[in-house]
Amino acid sequence: MSHSTDDPRYPVRKPDAQWRQALGEIEYQVTRKAATERAFTGRFWDHWEGGHYDCVCCGTRLFHSKTKFDAGCGWPSYWEPVNDQVIEALPDRSHGMVRVEVRCRQCGAHLGHVFEDGPHPTGLRYCINSASLSFTAQPAGQAAESTPADNTPTPTPGTGSAP
Numbered sequence: 001m002s003h004s005t006d007d008p009r010y011p012v013r014k015p016d017a018q019w020r021q022a023l024g025e026i027e028y029q030v031t032r033k034a035a036t037e038r039a040f041t042g043r044f045w046d047h048w049e050g051g052h053y054d055c056v057c058c059g060t061r062l063f064h065s066k067t068k069f070d071a072g073c074g075w076p077s078y079w080e081p082v083n084d085q086v087i088e089a090l091p092d093r094s095h096g097m098v099r100v101e102v103r104c105r106q107c108g109a110h111l112g113h114v115f116e117d118g119p120h121p122t123g124l125r126y127c128i129n130s131a132s133l134s135f136t137a138q139p140a141g142q143a144a145e146s147t148p149a150d151n152t153p154t155p156t157p158g159t160g161s162a163p
């Protein structure tokens with residue numbers, strides 16, 4: 001069997017009671033107990049804002065919105081993590097299936113599973129529980145779309161007195 005989510009190999013560890021206190025019920029059950037949120041119930045399956053998704057437990061940046069796609073499965077899906085250092089992949093034979101579990105490599109949080117039916121360029125589908133993630137919108141200025149800087153008051157011509 002795979003090691004537990006509070007295995008000593010993870011750099012970020014907290015006593016179970018602290019996780020329980022720090023996290024909401026669903027976040028705790030998913031990340032620390034490997035539960036799965038019900039499809040189409042999470043915050044992010046239909047969330048398309050630009051930004052990045054971090055581990056809800058330790059804040060490690062895991063996925064970028066650029067790699068998010070609609071897999072139609074009811075969970076947020078990504079074809080690639082921000083890099084291959086942030087994710088741990090483990091064989092998972094629970095529920096009579098052979099799957100690959102993915103966890104946060106920093107704190108061992110259960111995130112979801114990775115499947116090999118994703119889109120190009122990786123062909124992978126990281127099927128992640130919304131409850132394992134927190135979202136940070138792209139900072140202003142890095143936004144791909146318009147950056148209107150027209151909020152500065154324009155000097156009204158004619159009112160300035162010229163001697």
Ligand SMILES: [Zn+2]
Pocket residue numbers: 055056057058059060104105106107108109
């Ligand atoms: Zn983490």
